[in-house]
Amino acid sequence: MARTPRDTTPDSHAFPTRPYDLVKEFCIALGAVIVIVVILAAVFGSPDEPAVTYKQWAAQDPADLVATTAGELAGSSTSAGYGPPYNTASDGQALGPLTLQKWGGVTTPVDAANYFVIAPLTDAATDPATRSALSRWKGASPDQQTAWASAYVDALGQAPDNDPAKVAAGDYGPVPQLCAAEVRLASTGMLEGRFTTGGAFYGTDSTRSLLFLADGGYLESLARAQYLGGDQWGMMNETGNYPGQPWLWFVSLWYQIPPFSTSDNADVQVFTIAGVLFLILLLVPWIPGLNRLPRYLGVHRLVWRDWHSRHGS
Incomplete structure (x- = not known):
């Protein structure tokens, strides 16, 4: 029986074959993956929230901005009394007898009243009323300045809806005028770069800017609306912050339970525990x-x- 000679061309085979379009398969797979990624991103993706601005704060909650400004002038805000690394208002947090925060020293100096209120207004204010209020403030003694601002902070807290327009008459010095001027300055957008550039051409340090925002209640209200409050356990993987916040559950867990949830030294205690556990794991x-x-x-x-x-x- 004669045997058919085998085809010896390079693309010949002794088994059945069929045409196959690799490019077509790649395009179909790529399209399917894109559709799946878009659907999953729409359903499970984190919101791409824009940065909070002072202009936004002044427009949406001017009363809170006034109260925060008055607190900076009175020295009663969180940043004004925080201690190291911003100022010497307190020793800061400690671990037993170890005053770790004080040991670090003041590395990012923040004089809340001057940095957040007086200096920006001095640089930008041009109207005679604000200039006059600044002159009166600068000419007063520190005790008088604190008395004026503290009285205004108390009056704001007692006013209906904390509305500055409904504050009872009192001896507040130039504080109401300075607070109103701060709101006007913020509403123009001129405060945005004032706290981030620090005199440099490019602004890359947002520390002081965030301190002022965090001293008020507006930023916290936005955070709680996104379930990001300390007692809400929310997490947001914001764009550009890879790997995001989910890994922080190991640290945030301790803040929710006693004695850390009620401790004034919770930060140093929690990070000490996290550090020890990390070393054990390592x-x-x-x-x-x-x-x-x-x-x-x-x-x-x-x-x-x-x-x-x-x-x-």
Whole structure:
């Protein structure tokens, strides 16, 4: 019986073949992946919230901006009395007898009244009323300045809806005029770069800007609306902040339970605990007892059960 000679051309085969379009398959796969990614991003993606601005604050909650400005002038805001690394108003947090925050020293000086209120108004204000209010403030003694601002802070707290327009008459010095001028300045957008550039051409340090925002209630209200409050356990993976915040659950967990939830030194306590646990995890291979846990737990036998059953070990 004659045998048909085999085709020896490079693309010949002794088995059946059919045409295959690799480019077509790639395009279909790419399109399917894009559709799936877009759908999943729309359903599960984190919101791309724009940055909070002082102009936005002045427009949406001017009463809170007035109260925050008055608190800066009175020295009663959080940043004014925070201590290191911003000022010497307090020793800061400690771990027992170890005053760790004080040891760090003042590395980012912040004089709240001057930096957040007086200096910006001095640089930008041109109207005679604001200039006069600034002159009166600068000519008063520190005790008089504090008395004026503290009285105004108290009056704002007692006013209906904390409305500056409904504050009872009193001896507040130039504080109401300075607070109103701060709102006007913020509404123009001129405060945005004032706290980030620090005199440099490019503004990359937002520390002071965030301090002023955090001293008020407006930023917190926005955070709580996104379930990002300290007691809400919310997390947001904002654009550009890879790997985002989910990994922080290990740290934020401790803030929710006593005694850390009620401690004035919670930050240093929590980070000390997190640091110790991290070191333990890092050094597990060298810690006697812990380094033998895998053998005792036998998880590897469960994973490789087929191999162990065949080899009887």
